[in-house]
Amino acid sequence: MWVFYLISLPLTLGMVVLTVKYFSGPDVPRYVFFTVGYTWFCSIAVIVLVPADIWTTIVGNGSGNAAISFFWSWSYWSTFLLTWLAVPLIQGYEDAGDFNMIERLKTSIHVNLIFYLIVGSIGLLGLILVITMHKDWLDGRGILGWAMACSNTFGLVTGAFLLGFGLSEIPRTIWRNADWTARHKFLSHKIAKTAVKLDDAHKELSNAIVVAQATSKQMTKRDPLRPCMDVIDNMLVQMFKEDPSFKPQGGQLGENDMDYDTDEKSMATLRRHLRAAREEYYRCKSEYLSYVTEALELEDTIKNYERRSMTGWKFISSFRMERTGKIGSFLDMAELVWRCILRKQLERILAVILGCMSVAILLAEATMLASGVDLSLFSLLIKYVGDQEVLVQVFAFVPLMYMCLCTYYSLFKVGRLMFYSLTPRQTSAVSLLMICSLVARYAPPISYNFLNLISLGKGKTTFFERVKFLSYVLST
Structure with missing residues (x-):
C-alpha cells in the first residue's frame, strides 16, 4: 500500500x-x-x-x-x-x-x-x-x-x-477531433464567435478606461476621494505598461458613468468594474489566439499530409524554419509521422477505449441496486485479482x-x-x-x-x- x-x-x-x-x-x-x-x-x-x-x-x-x-x-x-x-x-x-x-x-x-x-x-x-x-x-x-x-x-x-x-x-x-475536416469547421466557428466576444470585451474595457480617466480629470487633488482615484490611476498606468499595444477604441460615457465619485463605495465599484473588464478582455484574447494557432497548425498538418510524397516525408512548418542536419531531417520525418498519421489513429483508439469504459460505468450504475447480480466490470476485475x-x-x-x-x-x-x-x-x-x-x-x-x-x-x-x-x- x-x-x-x-x-x-x-x-x-x-x-x-x-x-x-x-x-x-x-x-x-x-x-x-x-x-x-x-x-x-x-x-x-x-x-x-x-x-x-x-x-x-x-x-x-x-x-x-x-x-x-x-x-x-x-x-x-x-x-x-x-x-x-x-x-x-x-x-x-x-x-x-x-x-x-x-x-x-x-x-x-x-x-x-x-x-x-x-x-x-x-x-x-x-x-x-x-x-x-x-x-x-x-x-x-x-x-x-x-x-x-x-x-x-x-x-x-x-x-x-x-x-x-x-x-x-x-x-x-x-473521436470528432481526429476528423480534420470536422475539427477545422469547429475551429472556424469558434474563431468567428470568439472574435465577436473579443471585440465586445475590447469595447467594454475601452469604456471602463475612458470613464476612469474622465473621473480622474474632474477630481481635484484636495478631493477626499483622491487617494482612491490614485489607486485606479496606478492600475491604468500598470495596464498600459504591461501591454503598450492596447489602444482604447470606442469608449463612450453613459448618463450615469460620472456618478462614481460620490463616495468610496462607488469608487470601489469603478475599480472592480475596471478590473473585471480587463480580465475579460485578456481572457477573450487568449482564447482567440489559442483557436487561431490551433487552426493554423491543423492547416499545416493537412497540407503536409497531402504533400508528404513531394516533401520526402518531412514536416514543413509555417511557424518555424526547417531543421538542418541529419538529426533535423529525422525529427522532421518523425514529426510528420506523428502529427499526420499516428496521432489521428491513437485518438480514435483512445476514443474507443474510453467509450467502452463509459458503457461499463453506465451498466454498473444501471444495475447497482440489482440484488444477487454483479454486472460491474470493475467489481469483477477487483475480485479476480x-x-x-x-x-x-x-x-x-x-x-x-x-x-x-x-x-x-x-x-x-x-x-x-x-x-x-x-x-x-x-x-x-x-x-x-x-x-x-x-x-x-x-x-x-x-x-x-x-x-x-x-x-x-x-x-x-x-x-x-x-x-x-x-x-x-x-x-x-
Whole structure:
C-alpha cells in the first residue's frame, strides 16, 4: 500500500502545481495560488485514498485501517472546511473592489453571510423536520451525520448528471477531433464567435478606461476621494505598461458613468468594474489566439499530409524554419509521422477505449441496486485479482479517475457559460477559487458513487462507507 502512495502522492502534488501554474493569470496572489493548490491536492487525495481503502478492506489490515482513518479525516475535513468556509471568504475578498484590507474583508463577510443565511434557513427547517420525525437525533452524533449527508447530497444529485454528460461527451469529442475536416469547421466557428466576444470585451474595457480617466480629470487633488482615484490611476498606468499595444477604441460615457465619485463605495465599484473588464478582455484574447494557432497548425498538418510524397516525408512548418542536419531531417520525418498519421489513429483508439469504459460505468450504475447480480466490470476485475495489491489498486484507480475526469469536464463546460472562466494563464483569482471550491465539493460524492459500483463481498464495507459519508445517518 505504501509503495502506491510513495508514487501517487508526489505525482499528484506535481500535477496540481503544474495545473495551477498553467491556468493562473499574471495577477493571481500567492496566497490564492497556495489555497487553490492545497484544496485541489486535498480533493485528489480523497480520490487517491479509495484504492488503498479497497485493498485494506479486502485483506482486513488493521494497521492499514488506522492509516486510512487518519488520511480520510485529514483530506475529508480539509476539503469540507475549505469549500464551505475558507475559499468563499477568500473569493469574496478577491472580488471586492474596496481600497483596504479591512473593507474588502467586510464586503466578503457581508456577501457570504447573505448566502449562508439563505442556505442556513433552509437547513434549519430541514433539521427541525428531521428532529420532529426522529427525536433520537438530538445527540451531536446524529446532527453531525445529518450535516454531512446534506453537504454531500448536493454532490451526489448534481454529480450524477455531470457524470452522465461527460461519459458520452469525452469519447465523442476525442473521436470528432481526429476528423480534420470536422475539427477545422469547429475551429472556424469558434474563431468567428470568439472574435465577436473579443471585440465586445475590447469595447467594454475601452469604456471602463475612458470613464476612469474622465473621473480622474474632474477630481481635484484636495478631493477626499483622491487617494482612491490614485489607486485606479496606478492600475491604468500598470495596464498600459504591461501591454503598450492596447489602444482604447470606442469608449463612450453613459448618463450615469460620472456618478462614481460620490463616495468610496462607488469608487470601489469603478475599480472592480475596471478590473473585471480587463480580465475579460485578456481572457477573450487568449482564447482567440489559442483557436487561431490551433487552426493554423491543423492547416499545416493537412497540407503536409497531402504533400508528404513531394516533401520526402518531412514536416514543413509555417511557424518555424526547417531543421538542418541529419538529426533535423529525422525529427522532421518523425514529426510528420506523428502529427499526420499516428496521432489521428491513437485518438480514435483512445476514443474507443474510453467509450467502452463509459458503457461499463453506465451498466454498473444501471444495475447497482440489482440484488444477487454483479454486472460491474470493475467489481469483477477487483475480485479476480483480489490477492494482488498493485492490480487491485490500478483497477480501482483508473475507472475512478475517469469518472472524476468526466464529472469535472462537464463542470467546467457548464460553469464557463455562467459562473467562471478557465483559460490558460489568464484565469482570475475569483474563477480559480470558484473552481477549486466545486472540485473539493465533488470529490467525496464521486468516490462514494464509485464504491457503490463495486462489491467487495458480503459484510465487507470500506472505511469511507462506514464512517466518513452517510454512516452517521444510516446507523441511526
